Amino acid sequence: MEYMSLSYIKGVANIKLYPDKCSGCGGCIEVCPHNVLIIEDHKVAFLDQDNCIECGGCMKNCPFDAIVVKTGVG
């Protein structure tokens, strides 16, 4: 529960979703360590965009290019 109070700057995360390309497979949900994404009506959507740390795991594991993240270092 403790880590829930850890949140960083809001409104900066550079992650874009293209739901029209999404197949709803949920691969992105599986790899996301911060619960950023959700599948709604078989398409990817944000649950909380501000939690995104731009690791890029979702982008890397989306076979349909439905997520684009501008990843930084580390």
Place this chain on the structure above:
Amino acid sequence: MEDKILKKYSEDRCNISDKYMAHSINGEIETAIGNIKRLKTQLVRKDHLDHLKVRFGIHRDNYHVPTGVYAVGTPHKESPILVTANYKLTLDQLRRELKNLNLWILVIDTKGINVWCAAGKGSFSAEEIIYQVKKNQLDELVNHRRLILPQLSAPGVAAHEIFKYTGFKGEFGPIRASDIKSYIENGFKATGEMRRVTFTLKERLLVSPLEFIMSMKHFPIVLILIFLYNLFKTTEGLWISTVMTAFAYVVAIAIVTLVLPALLPLLPFRMFFVKALFLAVVWSGVVYHFRDFFFIYGSSYETLGHLLLMASIMGYLGTNFTGSTTFTSFSGVQRETLRLIPVVAIGVLGGMALLLLDLFI
């Protein structure tokens, strides 16, 4: 992709010494592809000593373990395969959680870097896994076609690529090694909690000693500057005043590298340098109150000068700590750095100006 895999063959460093692993091996088991070393699941004193050294920055960039397949317990042709990085600390965290399990571990070459960082930098990659799967003849070793990948390797590994080139299906397991047992018992399903990264007090305190030690690497410069400054002022009590003033700076650095991580969720503001400045204000109050003790009582210019310099160092180190956290984004750090630079510039220039002013009046 094919080029990248081919390149792996020419880059392979098969000759990584096993000097960090020898005490972690408990015999060998015979398999269809030859003898395979069995890992102990109990850490010994040497392991704990190594971990302590790593946490305090001694020798921490040189704990490569040899790549390849290892056994845990008495695995057979149906036993699961876990993939991990070739950093000793990583492999130790993993194997200690595997007591009473029978499985295979595939250690890939991540240049001695942990899973998450290696994935971010690209060495924990699909091509490296594909290369190691082929090189180690995993298709002969087991009957199934499933690889369990650490979830935090996802930024570097496109799991669907592995299947395309090896026939093995890469599945992301839990983030923490401690969840692997329940993950397997759960029928290879990770719960939501297993998939969420944390940054608990314990985890924060594990990274903070190194943070302090790394920050102290440049401290001799501060020490010399304080010495020179005091030299210009007076030769009387030069050593004691230098040591005591430097001590105030050491505590300032300790506060931002040890106290800030510990109190992280309790400190106000989102930006790390502002959290650090909040602590700097508190510390400034203490230093001001005990300015005689720290030998910075020459004039209010001198006192304020030192306090500004200390606050600037603290602000900078505050932002620096974002790099050791699990919940900061690159864009966020970029935004924070843009705010930090003018603040630190004003603090450093202002602080130095005040100290010089004190010398000439």
